[in-house]
Amino acid sequence: MHAIPSTYAGVADVVAVLVLLTEFAMLRAPLLRSQVKLYAFQSLVVSGLAVYVAASRHINDLYVLALLSFVLKVVLVPGLVLRLLRDAEVDLAGSSVLGVASMILIALGVSVFGFITVGSLHVHSIALPTTALAIAAAVVLVAFVLIILRADVVSQAIGFFSLENGVSVASLVVAAGLPLVVEVAFLFDLLVAVVVFGVLMRVHHGRTKSLSTEALDRLKG
Amino acid sequence: MSSILVVLVVMPFVVAVATIFLPVGISKILTVISGAVTFALALALVPTATTHTQIVTGSMLRVDALSVVFLVATTFLYGATAVFAGGYLHLADSPAGTRYGRRFYAGLNLFCWSMVAAPLVNGLALLWVAVEITTVISALLVAIDDTDGATEASWKYVLIASLGLGIALLATIIMYYAGTTVFGSAYDLSYATLLAGAGRFPPDVVRLAFVLAVLGFGTKMGLVPVHTWLPDAHSEAPTPVSALLSGSLLAISFYAILRYFQIAVRTLGPTFPRNVLLIFGLASLLLAALYLLSQRDLKRLLAYSSVEHMGILAIGMSFGAPIAVVGVLLHVLAHAAAKGTAFFGAGSVVRKFATKDMTKIRGGIGALPWSGAMLVAAVLALSAMPPFGIFRSEFLIVSGGLSDPRDTAAAVLVILVTLAFFGLSWFTTQTMLTPDLTAVSADGTAAVTLAKGEVSAWIVVAMALGLVALVILGVHPPAQLSQLLNHAASELGTPR
Amino acid sequence: MLLGPSVVAPQGVQALQDLTILFGAPLVSGVISHVEGRLQGRRGPRILQPYYDLAKLFRKETVVTEESSWVFLAGPVVAFGCYLIVPLLIPVLTTYGLPLGYMGDILGGGFILALASFSVALAGTESGAPYAQLGGSRAMTFGALIEPTILFVVFAVALITSTDLPYALAATVRSSSSEMVRPGHVLAAIAFFMVVLVDTGRIPVETHSGTLEFGMIDEARTLEHSGAPLALLKWGSAMKQLILYTILINVFVAPWGLAASGSPVAVALAIPALLGKAMVLGMIFAVIDNLFAKLRLFKITEFIAAAFLLAVLAVLVFYAGGG
Numbered sequence A: 001m002h003a004i005p006s007t008y009a010g011v012a013d014v015v016a017v018l019v020l021l022t023e024f025a026m027l028r029a030p031l032l033r034s035q036v037k038l039y040a041f042q043s044l045v046v047s048g049l050a051v052y053v054a055a056s057r058h059i060n061d062l063y064v065l066a067l068l069s070f071v072l073k074v075v076l077v078p079g080l081v082l083r084l085l086r087d088a089e090v091d092l093a094g095s096s097v098l099g100v101a102s103m104i105l106i107a108l109g110v111s112v113f114g115f116i117t118v119g120s121l122h123v124h125s126i127a128l129p130t131t132a133l134a135i136a137a138a139v140v141l142v143a144f145v146l147i148i149l150r151a152d153v154v155s156q157a158i159g160f161f162s163l164e165n166g167v168s169v170a171s172l173v174v175a176a177g178l179p180l181v182v183e184v185a186f187l188f189d190l191l192v193a194v195v196v197f198g199v200l201m202r203v204h205h206g207r208t209k210s211l212s213t214e215a216l217d218r219l220k221g
Numbered sequence B: 001m002s003s004i005l006v007v008l009v010v011m012p013f014v015v016a017v018a019t020i021f022l023p024v025g026i027s028k029i030l031t032v033i034s035g036a037v038t039f040a041l042a043l044a045l046v047p048t049a050t051t052h053t054q055i056v057t058g059s060m061l062r063v064d065a066l067s068v069v070f071l072v073a074t075t076f077l078y079g080a081t082a083v084f085a086g087g088y089l090h091l092a093d094s095p096a097g098t099r100y101g102r103r104f105y106a107g108l109n110l111f112c113w114s115m116v117a118a119p120l121v122n123g124l125a126l127l128w129v130a131v132e133i134t135t136v137i138s139a140l141l142v143a144i145d146d147t148d149g150a151t152e153a154s155w156k157y158v159l160i161a162s163l164g165l166g167i168a169l170l171a172t173i174i175m176y177y178a179g180t181t182v183f184g185s186a187y188d189l190s191y192a193t194l195l196a197g198a199g200r201f202p203p204d205v206v207r208l209a210f211v212l213a214v215l216g217f218g219t220k221m222g223l224v225p226v227h228t229w230l231p232d233a234h235s236e237a238p239t240p241v242s243a244l245l246s247g248s249l250l251a252i253s254f255y256a257i258l259r260y261f262q263i264a265v266r267t268l269g270p271t272f273p274r275n276v277l278l279i280f281g282l283a284s285l286l287l288a289a290l291y292l293l294s295q296r297d298l299k300r301l302l303a304y305s306s307v308e309h310m311g312i313l314a315i316g317m318s319f320g321a322p323i324a325v326v327g328v329l330l331h332v333l334a335h336a337a338a339k340g341t342a343f344f345g346a347g348s349v350v351r352k353f354a355t356k357d358m359t360k361i362r363g364g365i366g367a368l369p370w371s372g373a374m375l376v377a378a379v380l381a382l383s384a385m386p387p388f389g390i391f392r393s394e395f396l397i398v399s400g401g402l403s404d405p406r407d408t409a410a411a412v413l414v415i416l417v418t419l420a421f422f423g424l425s426w427f428t429t430q431t432m433l434t435p436d437l438t439a440v441s442a443d444g445t446a447a448v449t450l451a452k453g454e455v456s457a458w459i460v461v462a463m464a465l466g467l468v469a470l471v472i473l474g475v476h477p478p479a480q481l482s483q484l485l486n487h488a489a490s491e492l493g494t495p496r
Numbered sequence C: 001m002l003l004g005p006s007v008v009a010p011q012g013v014q015a016l017q018d019l020t021i022l023f024g025a026p027l028v029s030g031v032i033s034h035v036e037g038r039l040q041g042r043r044g045p046r047i048l049q050p051y052y053d054l055a056k057l058f059r060k061e062t063v064v065t066e067e068s069s070w071v072f073l074a075g076p077v078v079a080f081g082c083y084l085i086v087p088l089l090i091p092v093l094t095t096y097g098l099p100l101g102y103m104g105d106i107l108g109g110g111f112i113l114a115l116a117s118f119s120v121a122l123a124g125t126e127s128g129a130p131y132a133q134l135g136g137s138r139a140m141t142f143g144a145l146i147e148p149t150i151l152f153v154v155f156a157v158a159l160i161t162s163t164d165l166p167y168a169l170a171a172t173v174r175s176s177s178s179e180m181v182r183p184g185h186v187l188a189a190i191a192f193f194m195v196v197l198v199d200t201g202r203i204p205v206e207t208h209s210g211t212l213e214f215g216m217i218d219e220a221r222t223l224e225h226s227g228a229p230l231a232l233l234k235w236g237s238a239m240k241q242l243i244l245y246t247i248l249i250n251v252f253v254a255p256w257g258l259a260a261s262g263s264p265v266a267v268a269l270a271i272p273a274l275l276g277k278a279m280v281l282g283m284i285f286a287v288i289d290n291l292f293a294k295l296r297l298f299k300i301t302e303f304i305a306a307a308f309l310l311a312v313l314a315v316l317v318f319y320a321g322g323g
Helices: A006-028 A031-055 A061-088 A102-117 A128-147 A153-174 A180-208 B004-019 B026-052 B065-088 B093-121 B124-143 B149-184 B191-200 B205-222 B229-236 B241-268 B272-292 B298-319 B322-353 B369-382 B389-402 B406-432 B457-475 B479-492 C010-039 C049-059 C070-088 C101-104 C105-125 C130-161 C166-175 C183-199 C227-253 C264-290 C297-321
Strands: B055-057 B060-062 B438-440 B447-449
Touching: A006 A031, A006 A128, A006 A153, A006 B447, A006 C010, A006 C101, A006 C183, A006 C297, A031 A061, A031 A153, A031 C101, A061 A153, A061 A180, A102 B322, A102 B479, A102 C101, A102 C297, A128 A153, A128 B149, A128 C297, A153 A180, A153 B149, A180 B124, A180 B149, B004 B026, B004 B060, B004 B093, B026 B065, B026 B093, B026 B479, B055 B438, B055 C130, B060 B065, B060 B093, B065 B093, B065 B241, B065 B457, B065 B479, B093 B124, B093 B241, B093 C297, B124 B149, B124 B205, B124 B229, B124 B241, B149 B191, B149 B205, B149 B229, B149 B241, B149 B298, B191 B229, B191 B406, B205 B241, B205 B272, B229 B241, B229 B298, B241 B272, B241 B298, B241 B479, B272 B298, B272 B406, B298 B322, B322 B369, B322 B389, B322 B457, B322 B479, B369 B389, B369 B406, B369 B457, B389 B406, B389 B457, B389 C227, B457 C166, C010 C101, C010 C227, C010 C264, C049 C227, C070 C264, C105 C130, C105 C227, C130 C183, C130 C297, C183 C227
Parallel strands: none
Antiparallel strands: B055 B060, B438 B447
């Protein structure tokens, strides 16, 4: 049907698929701690992808970016969230609205939608093959599903962070040449957002003594 | 000229840092001064922006007529809210109170700094960063009151708004990609570059970027169906913050959408972007009008009114006639003033009656002769009564819509606005215009007679400022301002 | 059998395929059990033990319950027959298609394997014993749940090669090294690996070596049989295992070592190549057996959902951009 893509494209796509699979694994992970570790793994894969693109396509800015995102997303953010979990001392298991198999099926349907939508765009990029963009769109959509279907604060926060991972993969595909200043600004912004998430998670825990969002239904109408 | 921009960007930030160390009393004054100065500087930019297309400082700051409109709106509300906050905040004379005051003022100034920076920055990437900063700071401010409701509202807000901004980031990247097809891979996302090359961008990609931008920034603007955080956040935040959220932040998010609209119109022609805005606008207006009829919480009522007005803005942009676009921009200014005044009045009522529940509030005008009357005026202004500015702007929008061959949208707009008027006026008559001076006490049992009198003079001054601005905008906007609006509208308009 | 001095007739090769599967299957089973025993610190059964077991079973008498009918005895025979047909359709020894190989494609092979499974389950249920019925119903349920995954794997193969003849995919994989790293291919291979795991009843789906009623699926179906039918059943399940391994190896993962021509040397070398690769794969399964715990019965749906996910993603990745 299509010509066999090059080895570079194949490997890059496999790494991108790994990001997507980690997202699905986060849907399934029952313990909050394992979700955080999965997120750390996912960020590691994304940083690795950035290094691979940088090495193969000779875009040196991406090395700096990969290093920064490694420090931020693999070390700092999971560290912060794990510290919160340790301090919380309750609710180590997340709660979810549906069973695992149903969630996976819904997430699968949503990914199909993402694949087909992006696939119809015919994006061409020197940095990564088009499939990677479709995969990034699927990661973003599955992150949405994760946030909607999980009913505790940490899962929702991790879902948001993994959405940002999906956007990072997308930016590797179409915007690998984005000026470094801008990319660093994005990362810095993410750091600030993470800090705020952390503060609000602690506030939430301090108030409701739990990490579940089931109590958050007072304000209606 | 360029130094004005630098001062505008730097001043609120410096004041914010200073308030961490200064006593709260001085911070209050400092904030008011900062607000007044930034407003004066924004006004000083008006004549230049009308004549020149752009003013550039370095490569990061840029101002054109469109940005000055939003700048004027934001800085006005900055100053007015600073005055209001001075009178509204009751700080205990304890370390906790001082800490709250310091945090509050630092947060307020930082929040206004980010909102002033957003129209000033050059380029879609920096715009995204500025809007993201507004989100994080305002999320902390919503949570500052440490009640159950505030906690819930702030979590919902930060989650949904950050999701929306994640989508907006995707939109930025996709728009960047559209540019790379014309400019090659290393270029910055500055407006001038993008607008110059917009005609040659691939249409499908720009279509996707625009829809994602409307969805993403629309989350922060309060467009249905991604508005769900809005009523909660605006009602649970401290009232000065609510005023800024409703009056300025929604407008800044709309500004971001307008920037994408500008580019999309040059690539795709006017039809598709306008239709997208029309759909979201109609949904917002419809939902808000319906919800307005059933509100019990005073600040929630005003929050839904904000959703309604954002819908009007979106629908106005979808009309496309230049007069409608002028109306939209005027509406941004007038809504900032009106919504600010309304929230100030609501804050006064809440302080007086110690509740937000409208069924427990009676005899507002009797208890609060000045702020009560001005609150009624502000609510009427929000319902587009003359002689206030919103009447003029909605008039312009509707007449622009009626000149369009598809004028059903204009008709629907008028009907829904009337519906919203019913919702708002029910509140006005029930709470403010009833004669008795009693209120139900906190536990709902005895009727307590309240002392007649204002909560604070500062609040009255702030509301007066807002109403004066509204009257000026409604009766006779200054000539320079009208020229600015016309110029901005032509920048947004479609090249024929 | 020899057409000329140096070519084996295609029909001969086809018969050889069947015979290889037939006689090689117990060997592969034996190797797996032996390796598993070693990994657990035991000496492990003899590698040729399955042959001795089959010989012993054929000598024993057959006992049949009173309530069962001819179906009870026919089931194992039908299954065995199916397992003899499928090797004709898949690339076991050669890279080129053989005469009867065009009788059915991967889907056809899948149907025949499903028929075999069905007849065994039917025979077990027919006996009226509760454990056999339990096993039969469980096997049919999980078999049905794994079907969509198999379908999507077949679709993935079809998307690569525009046919679903297994020979074509093997050729594609051999033709370029970058085919192996295509994400769609990798995903389809892993999905099929999980399918094999479910269909041959290994950890984490079922304990291969014991008969715990909490988790028995395939083992339970054969509880009531004895003597020659039981021998046919055991042989048949070993053959099924080798067939699935063959498909996995020769179509997805390592399609090298197959005879490219009809020369006797090439064909003769292909036999140990296949059996060797199957033993390596079997050892991998043995290692997995010892690394993981069995899943509880209702969690198996999660496992199957994961396999389904991988298969669908494989199709999507192919569809979305030639990946």
